[in-house]
Structure formats: structure tokens, C-alpha cells
Amino acid sequence: MPSVIQQTKLTCYHCGDECRGEVIESAGKVFCCEGCKLVHDLLEENNLCSYYQMTEHPGNKPAEVYNNKRFSWLDDESVIRQLISFTEGDTALVAFSVPGIHCASCIWLLENLHKMEDGLLSVRVNFLEKKVNITYNRQRISLRRVVEVLHRIGYEPDLHLSDLKKKATRTVDRTLVLKIGIAGFCFGNIMMLSFPEYLSGVTVIEPQLKNFFGYLSLLLALPVFFYSASDYFVSSWKAARLRYFSIDLPIALGLTAMLIRSTYEIISGAGPGYFDSMSGLVFFLLIGKFFQSLTYRSMSFERDYKSYFPVAVTVRRKGEESYIPISQLNEGDKIVIHSEELLPADSILLNGTANIDYSFVTGESVPVPKQIGELIYAGGKQKGSSIELQVKKTVEQSYLTQLWNHESFQKPEQQHISLLADTISKYFTIAIILIAALTGVYWLRTDVHRALMSCTAILIIACPCALAITVPFTFGSVMRILGRNNFFLRNAAAVEAVARIDSIVFDKTGTITSHHVDRIQWEGSPLTEYQKQLIYSIASQSIHPKSKMVAELFRHDRRLPVSQFREFAGLGIEGFVDGKKVMLGSKDFVKHHTLAPALDQSRLFVSVNDHFLGWFRINEVIRPGLSEQIRSLANRFRLFLLSGDNGSDERAMLEMFPEKSQLHFSQTPVQKLQFIQELQASGSKVMMVGDGLNDSGALKQSDVGVAVTDNLHQFSPACDVIMKGDGFGRFDRFVRFCRSSINIVWFTFGISLLYNVIGIYFAVRGELSPMVAAILMPISSITVIVITTLASRWQARRLGF
Known part of the structure; x- marks a missing residue:
């Protein structure tokens, strides 16, 4: 008890x-x-x-008095619908702003909360934005209970329904501004109190006045040390508790040494101390930190990257369909979602049979049937015939980027340069402390003042920050430039992955060939108007290039309702149109075996109620400039072609690909995946280039998956890069640009190391004051950012981006 x-x-x-x-x-x-x-x-x-x-006192203090009725308003279904971002069956997702998140232990506790409370499935923390994303089981725990649990452990969410429709904006860190203000005030006053010392020369200051000024300077220095500089000490202490060296540790040691020495001199009367230098040091460090944060915010590649995220949707207006970017989608718009397409906004089902795959959101791939009038959340993927919906609520493009980066589609990342930077940063602090200690011992024999100033300057000027930010800012700048040129990369890791490939595997349909056709011709028994309507109705349900070609041919015909639509990757599509079973696909799929195999692939076969009607002969168009691209790439990479076609276009492909390339036809999706695995087993770094339809498994398996799309309506989360089809003429430059980013990183590493070597050299000699070091330290990081940005832009301009 x-x-x-x-x-x-x-x-x-x-x-x-x-x-x-x-x-x-x-x-x-x-x-x-x-x-x-x-x-x-x-x-x-x-x-x-x-x-x-994790820390000495990591916990937030929970509310002292708990009121069981305080969160009763969260039992209201209308409120719940406004707060949750997704719900399907028993699973719901909700995101909260939690201001109480302040350290690593907060993250650890919150992300382990599901072990404490039954019904919580997972909790993910965004530390920078102080947000938590919670997935929970609605049958086992209510939203009210979720909030009560957070409240009880001291992490009460900030709930304001009036702000739900407002865009979040980042504001300036007011605490940092307050710390700068206090440090600046104290620094200015300490300098005024030290002014007689600066001008005294041989003149002797009145002893009582000198002592008074000294103790007043000490008093003013205390808030600078214990409040304004507190972040450096807190960070260093937490790192020490976790048994690693923080990059703030040298600064904390330097400030402590200056405070102790200055306090000793004031109390003993040995000298005026260094409170002016210490307070000035903190002031300039915080000013640098403030401008660094402004620079990071203004150059945030993640924000820019999301704003360029490429997804379009089919909108039906006045009976006509057209593609528009989701950024132009408005509440109330009627949209059409085809088989395998992603729903880009929360919408109400108006027409059609919806079977929604929410694997992008929850990881669960079993399709969920939806009835007309039901709400379907953004991120679901339609499995079956086309459906018509009305937009209920648009979503931020950043939400779709989150889906693209869902853990279900992540690949093991091997960022060699990032690991190198982390390793250097890890041992950098230890080396600096040793250098400072040896310098102090050396100068202590002859000049105590120089020993203290040299040690402090070394601890301040040497900073691994520039090394740490080189990789993310270089790759981020590359991503931003490529995004503006219709090459969209999943994340920064994809840049390095592209730079390290040595083999490229191409799909044919929709990749080597475009979705446009030179000629499509019907061969078989003449089609009646009714049969054209049957074919058009089934073909318009799919987004596969060949189905779209057929649908375009009969676009003026009447579209009949389709039921039980199914799409078989690499084979074809089938469904019931006006009660009749219609099949469109390969010869084997429609079960017609009377033709020679060589006729199969540039043709699309049709049967109605298992009665063979004929086929469409399709003359596909090879993308302009692709032959030059293949020749350019062949000089640096091993090239392969994997096609589901049976070789009817083999002669054209052999003319395009160099002799040393390997071409494989009649490849099923499974065989494509196995081929990629075999290449990787031999040590190759493989890029797979496809349309993301029949080759999603190969795209996901490859080291870099590139999905080529013409209308940007096909969202392929298995890929690492989405490329617009009309950008194929610059594909080799895209790869070269990613490779050049590695050189930019190494160059910036060299600049960072040179800065540290020069700075340490002058600090060891005692020729660099701590205040100057404090000014130079943030400038080094900003310089790295400027260099990476300018170098990336110069290289992009050189390559024609």
C-alpha cells in the first residue's frame, strides 16, 4: 500500500x-x-x-483531477466523423496534435502505448510537427477512450473542431525567440558593465565599483547560461543517458568551462571573467540556430516534393469525361474510378459496384464491398468495373504521398553515403573533445586565458552539422528539380538507389510503346452496333493501354452497364455486359487455339458468351527518341527487355536494342519477378521500367522501380519513381543527374571537412575567439545548403532540366 x-x-x-x-x-x-x-x-x-x-525525468505530468465527463462530447458520431481520417469495418485512423511531445522518451512511450491499452493497434509519432497518428479497433476502444488514455498519461491532444478545415501552418518557435531576446539583453548589459575594463589600460578602476560590476555581470550571466543555453545541456544530458555523444556536447562543455572560470575570477578577484564572451557566444549561437531554421523551412524539399505529386482523376462534367489533376478537384465534383485506380478524395458512391482494396491505408488487401450512398475514403483502390462517385472532401496531396511511403511498399534501404555521414558524425564529437583537451593542456602551462579561449573556440567552431545535412539537402534538391521535370521520386533514398544501378530492365507495352496507336484494325466477322457496344463497355472499364486503345476506337458508341468485371494481370479482362459474358485479351485467355502463336501479341482477341468473334490488330507506336535513349544507356548499363508479347515485334525490338542486350518474350508477371530476383542474386543493382500494371511485382522487387504513365491517372505504390511518358526522351539524363548528385555530396563533404580543419587550426593556435566561432558555426551549415542547391541547379541546367 x-x-x-x-x-x-x-x-x-x-x-x-x-x-x-x-x-x-x-x-x-x-x-x-x-x-x-x-x-x-x-x-x-x-x-x-x-x-x-531514457532521461532522468522523462514523463509529462498528467492532469491532477480527472473528470469522467470532460470528453463525453467525443461520443457524438458527428464529431467522430469530423475527427477520424479513415474508417473501415472495425479499423479507424485518427491524427492528433499533441503539444506535450518534447523528447525521445515521449516518442518511445507513445509508440508503445498499444501495449498498455487493448484496442490500440499502432501509434506513430511525428516529432517535428508534434503529431500522433493512431490506428485503433472501434469495437474494442472508442475515440473518447483513446483521448482519455492520452490525457491520463500526460499527453492530452489539442482538439479544436473549428480548426479542422484550416491548413496547418508552421509558426516561428516563440521559445527560441524569447531565449534570443534574453541572451541579447544580458549580453548587451554585460558588455556595458565590462566597458571600463576594455578602456582601462593602465588606469585602475575603483575596487568597489569593479567588484560590483563583476557580481552584476555574474547575475546577468545566470539566465543566459541556465535558460537561453538550456537546450544544449538538455540535449547533451539525454544523449549521455543513452550512451552516445551529442553534437551539442562540445558547446555545453565550452560554456560550462567559461562559466566556472569566470565565476572563480569574480569571487577571487583574479580577473573580470569572460561573461561577456559567454553571453555573446550563446546569443550568436541562438541567432544562427534561428536563421538555420528559417533556411530549412524555406528550402524544405519535402514540402515542394509533395506539392508536385502526380495524380490525376477522371471527372465527369455535362456527360463528358476528362482528366484533371487532383489539386483542381472540388467538393461536389463527380469522378469516375476505373479498375485498379486509386480514389484520391473521400467520396460518396453514386453508381456501380465498388470493391475497395484499402491495402495502401491499412495493409489489408481483402477488397471491401460498398453500397450506393456509402462513403469511401481516399486511398482505396477499386477492384472491378468502373464506379461513379461524388467528392465529399478533398485531401491534401501529402496524404497520398504518405500512402506511397506506406511501410507495405518500402524496400530495404542501403544508403552507403548516409551511413558514412552518420559514422563520421558519431566519432566527430569524441575527436573534437580530445583535441580541445590536448590544446588546453598545452596552453595551460604558459597562458591560462589562451587555454580557455582556445578550448572553447575548438568546441564551438568544430561542428558535424554540415556533414549531417549534406546528404538530405543534396538529394532533396535533386528530387525537387526532377519533380518539376515530371520525374517524381518516392523519397531521398531513391536518388542514391538510382545512382547505383548497373542494369535496366524494360517492359514493352506502355513503356517502350506509348498508349497512342498508329493504327488499330478489326479482323474477323463484321461487328454489329450492339457488339461494338458490348466491346466498348468492357474495354472502358480497364486502364490497361490496349484496353484504352479499343475503348477509344468505339468512344462514340453507347456504354452498357457492366457487372462481375475482373482483370487478370498479363492475360485480359472479362465481365457481363447486358447479361452477356464478354472477354477481351490474349488468345489463351479467350480460349481460342486455332491461330498460330506468332499472331497472338499484336492482337487483342474478343469473345462473347464463349463465341469467338475475332481480334484487333494493334500497331503500337514506339516512343519518340527512344532508340537514341537505348543506345546512350547501353554504353553504361546492361539492358534487358521483358515483354508479355510472344515475339511478334521481336524484329523491331532487335533493331532498337544493341546486340549484347537480352530480350525475353511471352513473360508472365511471375516470370518477370523471378528474372529480377535472379539478376539481384548475381549481384546486380536492377532498375525495372514498366507501366505499373502487369509488372507491379517486378517493380517492387527491383532496386529501383520506375512506373511510366501518360495521363498520370495510374498510381503505382510499388514503384520508386513515377515518370511521365513524354519525358522518356530525357531518361538517360535523369539517371545521369542522380549519379551526379553523388559527386555533389562528396564535394560538399570536402567543403565541410575543409571548414572544420581550417577552423580548428586557428582555434588551436589561439587565434580564433569563441564569439567569432559562434558566428561561423551556423554559417557553415547555411553555406553547405547554398552549395548543394547551386551545384544541383547548375548540373540540372547543364543536363537540360
Whole structure:
């Protein structure tokens, strides 16, 4: 049983606050309130007390008084519908802003919350935005209970329904501004108090006045040290508790050394101290930190990248269909979603049979049937015939980017350069501390002042930040430039992956050939108007290039309702149109075996009620400029062609591809996947270029998957790059640009190392003051950003981007 004791000047084991008045004691630990003890007991019951090993007092203080009715408004279904971002069956997703997130232990506790509360499936924290994304089971836990759990452990979400439709904007860090203000105020006043020392020369200052100024400077230096510079000490302490060296540790050591030495000189009367230098150092460090944050924000490649994210949708207006980018989609618009297309907005089903695959959102791939009038959430993928919907609520393009980066589609990343940068940064701090210590010992024998200034300058000027930001900013700049040129990369890791490929595998239909046709011709028994309507109706359900070619041929015919539509990758499509079974696909798919195999592939066969009607002969158009691209790529890469065709276009492909290239025909989706695996097993780094329809498995398996699309309506999360078809003429330059980014990274590494070597050289010699070092340190990071941006733009311009 816990006991209550009368004791003061104790700190709470959970939150670290001072225990005032009654203190609750349990199992040798003291708590300031029942709330903190309750959270500790919850952690202990679920074997999560390693949380307390991350920092000394990691916990937030929960509400002291809990009101069971406070969150009762969250039982209202209309409120729940506004708050949740997705729900299907028993699964729901909700995102909250949680201002109380402040350190690594907060992240650890929140992301392990599902172990403490039944019904929570997963919790993911976005530390920079202080947001949590929670997936929960609606049958086992309510939204109200989810919020109550967060409230009880001290992480109450910021709930304002009036702000739900407003776009979130990043504001300036007010705490940082306050710290800069205090440091600047104290720095200015300490300099004024030190002014007589600067001008004294041989003149002796009145001893009493000198002591008064010294102690007043000490008093002004304390808020600078304990408040304005607190982030450096907190960061260093937390890192030490986790047994690694923070990049803030050298700064914290330098400031501590200056404070101790200055305090000693003031108290002993040995000198005026260095409070002016220390406060100025903190002031300029914080100013640099502020401008760094502004620079990062203005050059945030992730924000720009999302704004260029390429997805279009079919809109039906006045009976006519057209493609528009989702950025132009408005509430109330009627949209048409074909088989295998992604739903880009929360919408109400108006017509058709909807079977929605939510694997992009939840990871669960079993299609969910939807009835007319039901709400279907953005991110679902239609399986079956086309459906018509009305947009209920548009979503940010960043939401679709999140789907693209869903863990279900992630590949094992091997970022060699990033690992190198992390390794250098890891040992950099240790090396700097050793250099500073040796320098201090050297100068201490002859000049205590120079020893202190040199050590502090070394600890300040040397910074691995420039090394740490080189890779993300270089690759981010590359992504932004490529995005503006219709090459859209999933993330920064894809840039390095493209740069390291040595083999490229091409699909044919929709990749080597475009979705446009030179000529499409019907061969077989003459088609009646009714048969044309049957064929048009079934072909218009699919987004496969050949189906779209046939649909375009009969676009003026009447479209009949389609039911039980199914699409078989690499084979064909089938469904019931006006009660008749219509099949469109390969010869084997429609079960017609009377023709020679060589006739199969440039043809699309048709049967109605298992009665063979004939075929469409399709003369596909090879993309302009592709022959030159293939010849250019063949000089640096091994090239392969994997086609589902049976070789009717083999002669044209042999003329296009160099002799040393390997061409394989009649390849099923499974065979394409196996071929990629065999290449990787031999040590090759493989890029697969396809249309994302019949080759999604190969795209996902490859080291880099490139999906080629002409209308940007096909979203292929299995790929790493989405490329517009009309950009194929610059494909070789796209690869070269990614490769050149590696050289930019190495060049910037060299600049960063040169800066550190020169800075340390002058600091060791005692020729660099700590204040100058504080000014130079943030400038180095900003310089790296400028260099990477300018170098990327220059290289892009040189390559014609």
C-alpha cells in the first residue's frame, strides 16, 4: 500500500517536479500526485519501465483531477466523423496534435502505448510537427477512450473542431525567440558593465565599483547560461543517458568551462571573467540556430516534393469525361474510378459496384464491398468495373504521398553515403573533445586565458552539422528539380538507389510503346452496333493501354452497364455486359487455339458468351527518341527487355536494342519477378521500367522501380519513381543527374571537412575567439545548403532540366 508522507524538497520519480506538501510514496519511489503514480503503475504493469532509463525525468505530468465527463462530447458520431481520417469495418485512423511531445522518451512511450491499452493497434509519432497518428479497433476502444488514455498519461491532444478545415501552418518557435531576446539583453548589459575594463589600460578602476560590476555581470550571466543555453545541456544530458555523444556536447562543455572560470575570477578577484564572451557566444549561437531554421523551412524539399505529386482523376462534367489533376478537384465534383485506380478524395458512391482494396491505408488487401450512398475514403483502390462517385472532401496531396511511403511498399534501404555521414558524425564529437583537451593542456602551462579561449573556440567552431545535412539537402534538391521535370521520386533514398544501378530492365507495352496507336484494325466477322457496344463497355472499364486503345476506337458508341468485371494481370479482362459474358485479351485467355502463336501479341482477341468473334490488330507506336535513349544507356548499363508479347515485334525490338542486350518474350508477371530476383542474386543493382500494371511485382522487387504513365491517372505504390511518358526522351539524363548528385555530396563533404580543419587550426593556435566561432558555426551549415542547391541547379541546367 502506498503511504502519504509530509516532506518537501523531493522530486517526483515520474515527472521530476518538486513535490510540495503531501508526497505519495510507493515501493521506495515518491510521486507528487496520484496521476504520476497511476502512470508509473501502468508502465510497470506492462513491463515498460525502461521508459525511465531514457532521461532522468522523462514523463509529462498528467492532469491532477480527472473528470469522467470532460470528453463525453467525443461520443457524438458527428464529431467522430469530423475527427477520424479513415474508417473501415472495425479499423479507424485518427491524427492528433499533441503539444506535450518534447523528447525521445515521449516518442518511445507513445509508440508503445498499444501495449498498455487493448484496442490500440499502432501509434506513430511525428516529432517535428508534434503529431500522433493512431490506428485503433472501434469495437474494442472508442475515440473518447483513446483521448482519455492520452490525457491520463500526460499527453492530452489539442482538439479544436473549428480548426479542422484550416491548413496547418508552421509558426516561428516563440521559445527560441524569447531565449534570443534574453541572451541579447544580458549580453548587451554585460558588455556595458565590462566597458571600463576594455578602456582601462593602465588606469585602475575603483575596487568597489569593479567588484560590483563583476557580481552584476555574474547575475546577468545566470539566465543566459541556465535558460537561453538550456537546450544544449538538455540535449547533451539525454544523449549521455543513452550512451552516445551529442553534437551539442562540445558547446555545453565550452560554456560550462567559461562559466566556472569566470565565476572563480569574480569571487577571487583574479580577473573580470569572460561573461561577456559567454553571453555573446550563446546569443550568436541562438541567432544562427534561428536563421538555420528559417533556411530549412524555406528550402524544405519535402514540402515542394509533395506539392508536385502526380495524380490525376477522371471527372465527369455535362456527360463528358476528362482528366484533371487532383489539386483542381472540388467538393461536389463527380469522378469516375476505373479498375485498379486509386480514389484520391473521400467520396460518396453514386453508381456501380465498388470493391475497395484499402491495402495502401491499412495493409489489408481483402477488397471491401460498398453500397450506393456509402462513403469511401481516399486511398482505396477499386477492384472491378468502373464506379461513379461524388467528392465529399478533398485531401491534401501529402496524404497520398504518405500512402506511397506506406511501410507495405518500402524496400530495404542501403544508403552507403548516409551511413558514412552518420559514422563520421558519431566519432566527430569524441575527436573534437580530445583535441580541445590536448590544446588546453598545452596552453595551460604558459597562458591560462589562451587555454580557455582556445578550448572553447575548438568546441564551438568544430561542428558535424554540415556533414549531417549534406546528404538530405543534396538529394532533396535533386528530387525537387526532377519533380518539376515530371520525374517524381518516392523519397531521398531513391536518388542514391538510382545512382547505383548497373542494369535496366524494360517492359514493352506502355513503356517502350506509348498508349497512342498508329493504327488499330478489326479482323474477323463484321461487328454489329450492339457488339461494338458490348466491346466498348468492357474495354472502358480497364486502364490497361490496349484496353484504352479499343475503348477509344468505339468512344462514340453507347456504354452498357457492366457487372462481375475482373482483370487478370498479363492475360485480359472479362465481365457481363447486358447479361452477356464478354472477354477481351490474349488468345489463351479467350480460349481460342486455332491461330498460330506468332499472331497472338499484336492482337487483342474478343469473345462473347464463349463465341469467338475475332481480334484487333494493334500497331503500337514506339516512343519518340527512344532508340537514341537505348543506345546512350547501353554504353553504361546492361539492358534487358521483358515483354508479355510472344515475339511478334521481336524484329523491331532487335533493331532498337544493341546486340549484347537480352530480350525475353511471352513473360508472365511471375516470370518477370523471378528474372529480377535472379539478376539481384548475381549481384546486380536492377532498375525495372514498366507501366505499373502487369509488372507491379517486378517493380517492387527491383532496386529501383520506375512506373511510366501518360495521363498520370495510374498510381503505382510499388514503384520508386513515377515518370511521365513524354519525358522518356530525357531518361538517360535523369539517371545521369542522380549519379551526379553523388559527386555533389562528396564535394560538399570536402567543403565541410575543409571548414572544420581550417577552423580548428586557428582555434588551436589561439587565434580564433569563441564569439567569432559562434558566428561561423551556423554559417557553415547555411553555406553547405547554398552549395548543394547551386551545384544541383547548375548540373540540372547543364543536363537540360
